[in-house]
Amino acid sequence: MDTTGNSSSLSTYLNPEEDDEHDTKERVLLRYFLQEWALVKSILDRIVANDGATIPSDVNKIRFVIDKYQEQGQLLEPYLESIVNPLMSLVHSKSMQLRVDTDDVLDIIKPICIIIYSLVTVCGYKSVIRFFPHQVSDFEIAVTLLEKCHIGNSLTSLRQESTGEMETKCVTLLWLYILVLIPFDISSVDTSIVNSNQLGGLEPSPLVIKILEISKDHLSSSGPMRRFSGLVLSRLLTRPDMSMAFVRPSYA
Template identity: 70%
Template sequence: MPAPLDQPAATGAGDASTDPTAAAVCDDVHDSKEVVLRRYFLQEWELVSAILRRIVAAGGVAEPADVHRIRSIMDKYQEEGQLLEPYLEDIISPLMSLVRSKIMELGAATDELLEIIKPLCIIIYTLVTVCGYKSVIKFFPHQVSDLELAVALLEKCHTMSSATALRQESTGEMETKCVVLLWLYILILIPFDISSVDTSIAATDHVPGSEVVPLVTRILDICKDYLSNSGPMRRMSGLLLARLLTRPDMLKAFSRL
């Protein structure tokens, strides 16, 4: 016998009004893609945050599985990078602080340093590809004293041999080089006399602006090599060179060559 008109008809097990999962699916169908992705990322952020805390607690040592997990989560938002921007500082700042502190602790020339920072740079560079470099570098360390540290690290990275671009990507070599190039890019934007932080000329009679300082020459030599690279290092080195060579102090120095 059909139910009386004044009583609701019985609902099936899959009715969205009684099934929370079905209701969530219905919400996803009606919501915009951005709203759905934001909802899912809020759930995944708890995992990402826990992994980051674990890396920081371990002094920068990141397990490959943790790096892969963060990377796979971030890669899902390639078309919606703006959703991650509110979280960039919480991700980038601690990782770059670890990179900086490890350089100071271990020295830029050590292989141990690279083994620690390469996984960190994989995470950072993944965010560069998702959100764009301009959004990411805002949270890089930018003390003037970091310039010489970053150049020394770039030189160490440059000595890493790689058979193929695929191998570079899988081991973090390419990502590390790109992150260091971007770090130098943000440091070069700071208005200061580069010769004042170049310890190689500290004991000489160098006159500011009179010649190209050795620190700049070291950057130029490496960037020129990367310009012939077909990967993202060419773009990053191009950005760095464009900023470096248009600095007022560089224009004066090069005009005297």
């Protein structure tokens, strides 16, 4: 029996790089990502085990792997849930601690958001945000994170990029983008309102005002923050309970 053909196939399977030139780009990239997934998964497991603590080399390794698939983001989509879920769970849990120790918490959140934002640039935001937390109680948490990031807005854009501030703002805006669609009374989750009678009629709650002010500031910036702020505002201001926001002079 002639086993030449089978031997050739087995050789190609064991040494896939030998047949790369005869394969499609997509199949080659998928093959190599399957090999790199073990590295990505081990780093993710380490980040989760360390309660979100990261080292720059780990973040850079994951970014390097993700960025290689810039033109073939669909190859990463089967793995998005496994990457985004644990990372956004960390962002969520750490954001709940922001009122206690802001700087230290943000130092943990920013590198995580760098990884998440890398996925956004490669796979598209619509694919990534499907795996963001989206409970009503998350709304105030996300606004608090956005506000804390906005406080350091005096930093230069270069520094924002190098420290993960830009990525954190973008991820948080996308988080709010899905949360504002949930049908609920925003004032009901605003803990700054001691008494609901403080709001007159359909006047926006303090949480809404914060989003409007911060998003308007980002509209004057260049890059993705302008785009994502526009997405948040378009969804927020078209909510049925936001009709009065259109006629308030401060936010018109």
